[in-house]
Amino acid sequence: MTNNTILRLAIQRKGRLSEDSLSLIKESGIKFSSGTGKLKSTAQNFPIEFLFLRDDDIPDYVADGVADIGIVGENVALEKGKNIDHLKKLGFSKCRLSLAIPKEANYKGFEYFQHASIATSYPKILQDFLTRNNIVANIHEISGSVEIAPSIGLANGVCDIVSSGSTLLSNGLKEVETILKSEAIIIGNQQMSDEKKSILDKLIFRIESVQRGKNKKYILLNAPNENLDSIIKLLPGMRSPTVVPLADKGWSSIHSVVNEDDFWDVIEKLRNAGAEGILVVPIEKMIL
Numbered sequence: 684m685t686n687n688t689i690l691r692l693a694i695q696r697k698g699r700l701s702e703d704s705l706s707l708i709k710e711s712g713i714k715f716s717s718g719t720g721k722l723k724s725t726a727q728n729f730p731i732e733f734l735f736l737r738d739d740d741i742p743d744y745v746a747d748g749v750a751d752i753g754i755v756g757e758n759v760a761l762e763k764g765k766n767i768d769h770l771k772k773l774g775f776s777k778c779r780l781s782l783a784i785p786k787e788a789n790y791k792g793f794e795y796f797q798h799a800s801i802a803t804s805y806p807k808i809l810q811d812f813l814t815r816n817n818i819v820a821n822i823h824e825i826s827g828s829v830e831i832a833p834s835i836g837l838a839n840g841v842c843d844i845v846s847s848g849s850t851l852l853s854n855g856l857k858e859v860e861t862i863l864k865s866e867a868i869i870i871g872n873q874q875m876s877d878e879k880k881s882i883l884d885k886l887i888f889r890i891e892s893v894q895r896g897k898n899k900k901y902i903l904l905n906a907p908n909e910n911l912d913s914i915i916k917l918l919p920g921m922r923s924p925t926v927v928p929l930a931d932k933g934w935s936s937i938h939s940v941v942n943e944d945d946f947w948d949v950i951e952k953l954r955n956a957g958a959e960g961i962l963v964v965p966i967e968k969m970i971l
């Protein structure tokens with residue numbers, strides 16, 4: 684086993700994936716310099732090297748082994764990716780790939796697209812979707828500004844990335860079908876060496892610890908001892924809450940972890956159960 688093996692990670696150089704991809708790496712405790720215009724960088728404290736590329740190129744580079752892993756949208760991974768593994772969803776750059784048509788058109792279902800022409804940058808995903816739904820249509824592949832195609836007479840509809848829908852609206856289009864829900868994912872080469880796999884496992888362990896922490900809050904509160912039982916029932920914690928006596932007799936401090944999602948609900952119940960002096964602290968990392 685060589686101890687100088689390095690894992691190569693391809694990330695988008697500039698665009699909607701870049702900032703969150705870099706923050707995730709930084710929050711995982713990996714230090715590196717990412718000066719503007721740099722195409723390659725090596726981490727200072729972890730065996731990983733970064734390649735900064737256009738997102739469309741990342742699946743091919745990963746399939747060929749030029750990079751071992753990459754961060755891309757599932758939309759790009761599915762469109763371009765042959766022979767790559769989808770390793771981990773990352774929870775950012777959420778969007779969907781949808782079919783849209785002129786807003787004044789009457790839409791009664793998929794039949795609208797029978798023998799229609801559809802402009803898209805995602806011909807493969809679109810063709811698979813149409814085939815599954817027994818629709819024969821003419822796909823116009825264009826690489827950008829897809830949403831203007833109907834207004835210039837190039838197509839009857841588009842298949843494009845949507846997040847808020849405002850770009851569609853401002854081009855006189857309405858969304859009629861969602862083909863795919865997408866978010867950023869880690870993709871991987873299928874023939875990675877065991878040494879590289881072991882670096883990847885360490886990286887994923889760190890990423891999962893950061894992700895887990897993001898969905899939780901650390902909570903500290905004071906309560907009179909007679910209310911402890913009912914308060915503890917509201918706070919499951921990682922194993923069970925920590926209870927520490929206060930200097931003030933008859934009172935305790937309770938520490939626990941709560942889910943971000945039911946946070947306000949829990950706070951309200953805690954107050955009703957007699958909790959006071961409630962402190963809420965973000966969690967940087969959470970190891971189970």
Ligand code: ATP
Nearest residue numbers: 695698699700737738739756759776777778844846
């Ligand atoms: P590149 O120059 O690297 O080819 P690009 O212009 O193709 O970049 P971006 O617009 O930066 O790509 O989008 C990158 C990815 O981010 C998309 O493939 C998609 O997964 C996701 N994405 C696109 N639009 C949005 C959006 N409005 N909100 C959130 N995520 C989005």
Ligand code: MG
Nearest residue numbers: 737738739740
């Ligand atoms: Mg691109």
